[in-house]
Amino acid sequence: MAAWYRLGLISLIFLGLWGCVPGGSIPGQAVAGQGQTVAGRFTKADDGVITDRVTGLDWYVGPNPDNTWRQAQAWAEHLTVGGGGWRLPTVKELQAIYQKGAGPSNLDPVFQVQGAWAWSGELNNAWSAWGFAFYNGLEGWHHLDYANGRLALAVRSHK
Secondary structure, three states: HHHHHHHHHHHHHHHHHHHOOOOOOOOOOOEEEEEEEOOOOOOOOOOOEEOOOOOOOOEEOOOOOOOOOHHHHHHHOOOHHHOOEEEEEOOHHHHHOOOOOOOOOOOOHOOOOOEEEEEEEEEEEEEEEEEEEEOOOOEEEEEEOOOOEEEEEEEEOOO
């Protein structure tokens, strides 16, 4: 019985130390882009392109706070600022820039958005698409023709 006790104690000590190592992961730990603010993470160029040094992505904020999915998709595909190559983000990419408590929409203030729900490029089915609600950090879907307060954010790999 004493051997099992010692083995259990050693295991607990090992697990505790492993969780304290830089880069170790403990459930509930804040991860950059998922609630944690990283100083100097985003930079905004004169042309409005926002570079995320954590994910390596470029972002561009649409001019209209009320976009249907079709409008957002067309805008991103035809966006030529900074040399083009833009698309609507995935839900995972939108989640990566969510920062609880950062700015009025839980986004770094550099984004200067007028709204808190953004379309993704991912369809849910033939009549709806996924998006991300920055106001509460949850994903959801809406009809492709719904526009009220739906942001268009374009993304691309950093050039």
